[in-house]
Amino acid sequence: MNEKAAVRESLSRVKEYIPGKDIEYVKKRYGLDRVVKLASNENLYGASPKAIDAFKDFKDLHLYPPPQPEELIERISKYTGVEESKIVIGSGIDGILEGIFNIFLEKGDSVSISPPTFPYYITLATIHDAKIERLERDESFNIKVSNSPKSKITLICSPNNPTGNLERGETVREIVEESQGIIFIDEAYVEFSSSDLLEFTEYENVILARTFSKAFGLANLRIGYAIMPEWVKKEYLKVTTPFPVSTPAIKAACAALDDLEYMKSTVERIKRDRERVFKELLNFGAEVYPSEANFLFMRVTPSFCDEMMKRGVIVRDCSSFVGCRKGDVRVSIGRTADNEYFLEKAKEILGQDR
Numbered sequence: 001m002n003e004k005a006a007v008r009e010s011l012s013r014v015k016e017y018i019p020g021k022d023i024e025y026v027k028k029r030y031g032l033d034r035v036v037k038l039a040s041n042e043n044l045y046g047a048s049p050k051a052i053d054a055f056k057d058f059k060d061l062h063l064y065p066p067p068q069p070e071e072l073i074e075r076i077s078k079y080t081g082v083e084e085s086k087i088v089i090g091s092g093i094d095g096i097l098e099g100i101f102n103i104f105l106e107k108g109d110s111v112s113i114s115p116p117t118f119p120y121y122i123t124l125a126t127i128h129d130a131k132i133e134r135l136e137r138d139e140s141f142n143i144k145v146s147n148s149p150k151s152k153i154t155l156i157c158s159p160n161n162p163t164g165n166l167e168r169g170e171t172v173r174e175i176v177e178e179s180q181g182i183i184f185i186d187e188a189y190v191e192f193s194s195s196d197l198l199e200f201t202e203y204e205n206v207i208l209a210r211t212f213s214k215a216f217g218l219a220n221l222r223i224g225y226a227i228m229p230e231w232v233k234k235e236y237l238k239v240t241t242p243f244p245v246s247t248p249a250i251k252a253a254c255a256a257l258d259d260l261e262y263m264k265s266t267v268e269r270i271k272r273d274r275e276r277v278f279k280e281l282l283n284f285g286a287e288v289y290p291s292e293a294n295f296l297f298m299r300v301t302p303s304f305c306d307e308m309m310k311r312g313v314i315v316r317d318c319s320s321f322v323g324c325r326k327g328d329v330r331v332s333i334g335r336t337a338d339n340e341y342f343l344e345k346a347k348e349i350l351g352q353d354r
């Protein structure tokens, strides 16, 4: 068999996802007892104990889950204030994005992306053989719209990964109202931010996606949701895999929504620490940017990530993200003790640079 010829041609342009180093590897490699991972924007306080109990209590593992669970859709409707008929459950925002690309994109269509942003958008666009139109950002990483996107899909990430900024409402409105295509708004980090873009779900060309992976601490369960116009939902239900989310994940997400107090208390702690870490990094002389998410973006020396790893802190090297440069780093805000450990080690390195 000619293996190369068998594989879709677009995959020759797709870069494989390279996950960051894990804690056990770093412990072994550098002979360290304590390693802290602040590289994947997880909520290190973990999920609500009620969500963990709900997950553990489910025993009927031999049965298929409901394709679109009503008990969860009802709760999301209550949480967001959006009618149930517009809500769809999927296997994380990643799974939902895949479905949306499958609905709309044909070979040669274009997708508007504003780097630096979540790399999976480019991966998916490339797999689908789409042309990528670049929306530029200004020096504060806000999207500049001089010409409104003509693409089939425009992706807006707010707060943006990896830069942490919220997209301005007026920019989003201009894009939504003037674009001929679908606007996909990714609010993975919305619970950490001071405002949201929910008002745009009134438009017939807007899809807004959220996740239980970040603030709710359920990243391992792969569950998220999207709010979309009913005409898109109809198509979505044709392209989704028949059983996208497991029942333990559904039960845990329901319990997490029934215990919002827990999520909010961890988010408050993370936000408080985010501001403290931000100020400290500024004091150390780092070029660090304000953030509305559970991470901070910094422009530091190219050796920073390696030096941090040797000291037992894993942070995200963003130099391979389109639109980033060497020395661009994203650090997640963990529990207070993790953040203190990060600051202690960062000071050693940044102090040397001064």
Ligand code: PMP
Residues within 6 Å of the ligand: 091, 092, 093, 094, 095, 118, 157, 160, 161, 186, 188, 210, 211, 212, 213, 219, 222, 223, 224
């Ligand atoms: N969107 C953004 C901006 C993200 O950072 C991530 C997670 N890294 C995702 C989507 C994927 O989220 P999920 O776990 O819901 O697939």
